[in-house]
Amino acid sequence: MSDEVAAAVAEAHRSEWARVLATTAQLIRDLDLAEECTQDAFVQALQTWPKVGIPDRPGAWLTTTARNRARDLLRRETVMRRALPMLVPREPMPGPEDGLIDDDRLRLIFTCCHPALSADARVALTLRLVCGLSTAEVARAFLVPEPTMAARITRAKKKISLAGIPYRVPAPEHLTERVRAVLDVVHLIFTTGHTAPIGADLMRQDLVDSAMDLARLLHVLMPREPEISALLGLFLLVDARRASRVSADGQLVLLAEQDRSLWDGQQISEGVALLTEALRGRPPTRYAIEAALAAVHAEAPSWQDTDWPEIVGLYDVLVQLWPNPVVALNRAVAIGMRDGPRAGLLELEPLLSEPALATYRYLSAARADFLRQLQRWQQAAEAYREALALTDNEVERAFLSGRLNEVIGSSLG
Numbered sequence: 357m358s359d360e361v362a363a364a365v366a367e368a369h370r371s372e373w374a375r376v377l378a379t380t381a382q383l384i385r386d387l388d389l390a391e392e393c394t395q396d397a398f399v400q401a402l403q404t405w406p407k408v409g410i411p412d413r414p415g416a417w418l419t420t421t422a423r424n425r426a427r428d429l430l431r432r433e434t435v436m437r438r439a440l441p442m443l444v445p446r447e448p449m450p451g452p453e454d455g456l457i458d459d460d461r462l463r464l465i466f467t468c469c470h471p472a473l474s475a476d477a478r479v480a481l482t483l484r485l486v487c488g489l490s491t492a493e494v495a496r497a498f499l500v501p502e503p504t505m506a507a508r509i510t511r512a513k514k515k516i517s518l519a520g521i522p523y524r525v526p527a528p529e530h531l532t533e534r535v536r537a538v539l540d541v542v543h544l545i546f547t548t549g550h551t552a553p554i555g556a557d558l559m560r561q562d563l564v565d566s567a568m569d570l571a572r573l574l575h576v577l578m579p580r581e582p583e584i585s586a587l588l589g590l591f592l593l594v595d596a597r598r599a600s601r602v603s604a605d606g607q608l609v610l611l612a613e614q615d616r617s618l619w620d621g622q623q624i625s626e627g628v629a630l631l632t633e634a635l636r637g638r639p640p641t642r643y644a645i646e647a648a649l650a651a652v653h654a655e656a657p658s659w660q661d662t663d664w665p666e667i668v669g670l671y672d673v674l675v676q677l678w679p680n681p682v683v684a685l686n687r688a689v690a691i692g693m694r695d696g697p698r699a700g701l702l703e704l705e706p707l708l709s710e711p712a713l714a715t716y717r718y719l720s721a722a723r724a725d726f727l728r729q730l731q732r733w734q735q736a737a738e739a740y741r742e743a744l745a746l747t748d749n750e751v752e753r754a755f756l757s758g759r760l761n762e763v764i765g766s767s768l769g
Contacts, residue, residue, distance in 0.1 A: 372415035373488035378460035397422035477512035487566040586643035589630030593650035596623040664694035717746035733767035
């Protein structure tokens with residue numbers, strides 16, 4: 357098999373998986389069978405394209421192959437007996453109500469993110485069915501054994517069947533609430549990939565790319581939803597810094613020290629435009645404020661030129677829209693940047709007794725850095741040790757170890 361064919365199949369998997377699976381599911385009303393047929397179609401592509409060439413429309417070829425495979429399987433009596441109407445009754449599927457976009461991918465996303473499913477199940481199903489990650493990859497992303505994740509996905513599929521969860525875009529009166537649930541899943545996928553909880557690499561690029569693809573797909577399908585525009589803008593603005601986050605020798609580079617010439621100017625421009633679109637004539641939402649925070653950093657020509665009063669003001673708004681201990685922590689750090697490390701430490705004090713942050717490594721790391729700036733070496737060393745104990749990402753561990761050695765050396769010198 358040529359490199360060209362392998363690359364074409366990989367690109368088709370990235371860009372067409374959701375469409376092929378969703379269209380096949382719409383035809384046969386069985387998630388398990390649709391997934392099996394979609395996988396078979398990609399295997400068939402690997403076997404056939406080297407002989408006949410890469411088709412002009414790979415997605416159409418894969419969809420036709422998957423649908424034909426499904427029809428063949430459904431003709432077999434044993435398969436017919438076990439095939440359950442998991443998604444909807446056998447009668448023709450109604451399209452979206454009141455002119456909503458009729459797209460099988462959108463139906464699939466809303467099905468995977470239905471509020472009747474647990475938050476963990478929504479994420480797992482979205483990664484498995486919409487993004488096309490393997491069960492093993494989903495398990496690694498969320499630090500659980502593969503059999504545990506496989507059982508979780510199976511239970512979620514069964515719940516879709518038993519609860520009669522419909523395979524459709526919600527009615528207009530429920531759309532805003534349901535969109536928010538979908539975006540929360542996509543945001544969690546992005547943040548998990550942006551700084552991986554565990555492993556040798558700072559990022560899980562596959563998760564970041566999956567989240568970006570989902571956000572773009574949602575924006576194409578629902579371009580007038582401001583919260584979708586805001587989320588995609590946030591992703592673009594944050595991901596624009598990707599090339600500068602790790603040095604050539606694999607070391608973590610803090611935002612203050614990043615080479616801003618490496619930032620992706622095209623992504624920043626697109627992100628700011630989406631943020632402007634999301635804010636136009638509408639009250640700000642959580643993701644819009646988060647995108648605005650990222651835009652302040654993205655548009656500052658240097659770390660010294662960062663508008664910290666503006667950032668603190670945005671966090672003041674965000675903590676009202678989304679009361680959350682992590683938001684409070686980020687606000688405290690911003691106050692420390694604006695008013696100095698002593699002020700930052702004072703803002704962190706109430707958070708030390710917050711149960712939700714008891715094992716949150718960034719609280720200890722932020723406290724350690726403020727103590728380091730104040731030259732309180734022994735306390736800083738203790739805080740760095742605490743952060744290290746809570747950190748499993750090897751790139752972050754190397755950075756924290758370096759800082760710990762630095763403050764120990766300063767305390768002795």
